[in-house]
Amino acid sequence: QSALTQPASVSGSPGQSITISCTGTSSDVGGYNYVSWYQQHPGKAPKLMIYEVSDRPSGVPDRFSASRSGNTASLTISRLQAEDEGDYYCSSYTSTHVIFGGGTKLTVL
């Protein structure tokens, strides 16, 4: 399975909203309700932000939301804050293992 496709970078100003896409196939993103999103700051481990397509773990702000349409999942961050800057990775179950996207660097202007 190839990596999931994400835009290399996105940017937005504080207070704005941005959306990051994650495109796969019917064998991964479109086939299972097991799409996750992770946030990673430099030198730190990834942090789970979304699991099972659109669920937020306890402690993750409701500014973070996610959805899926067909083989493409999307992460939306509303009311952008400076602390949201970092790398974002999607991942999906594939029936035998998990694959990650190539990552999107979010810059808060």
Next chain:
Amino acid sequence: QITLKESGPTLVKPTQTLTLTCAFSGFSLSTRGERVGWIRQPPGKAPEWLALIYWDDDKRYSPSLKSRLTISKDTSKNQVLFIMTNMDPVDTATYYCGHGYDSFGSSFDYWGPGTLVTVSS
């Protein structure tokens, strides 16, 4: 409070075998639904899922690396062992272990800080 921490060599020579240990607390890997996995991330690149072991000792491996990987658990010590054979410089990466649970699907809700493994002669 769930915590995990990876340990092992920071430098490995090509063709050698890498053995990493994930020591965890805050849960038991003998409890139904629990799982621990290994993920690596080469410098500047995306994470790559490697292996997963379930509470019932079921195991899953990355298809592309399966022949080189072994994952096992020692429930009494709250540890998960990860072995990768025939190391190559392209295997240089930060290796993480992560906790998963049934209610989180295929995701890892807690991660260790990671350990950087460099493969070089």
